[in-house]
Amino acid sequence: MSNCCTPDGSCHTTAETKTTYKVNGVGSAHCQGVVAKAVGGLDEVTAVEVEIGTGLVTVTTAAEPDEALDALIAKTVDEAGYDFAGRVAA
Secondary structure: OEEEEOOOOOEEEEOOEEEEEEEEOOOOHHHHHHHHHHHHOOOOEEEEEEOOOOOEEEEEEOOOOOHHHHHHHHHHHHHOOOEEEEEOOO
16 A cells, blocks of 8 residues: 655555456566566556566556456557466456
8 A cells, every 4th residue: 555645734545456367478578578568558557567487467556457457458468469368366
């Protein structure tokens, strides 16, 4: 969680959500970078981690991702040339 205080002194926290997806074909540092750059470029994404070999992509967002964001991530991954395999069970 991050802490955000306003100029008037009131504070609130914002929860971040991490969701893991499976992407096939991430077998090198180059692939890792391509997927990270593509997914990390989405406005809704605040951070992304991509594991070489396993293809696990952990995406951090300010809110719980919905079907529309899942579809956007899938499209982005596909356009980057990789096979989006969906969410990984928590």
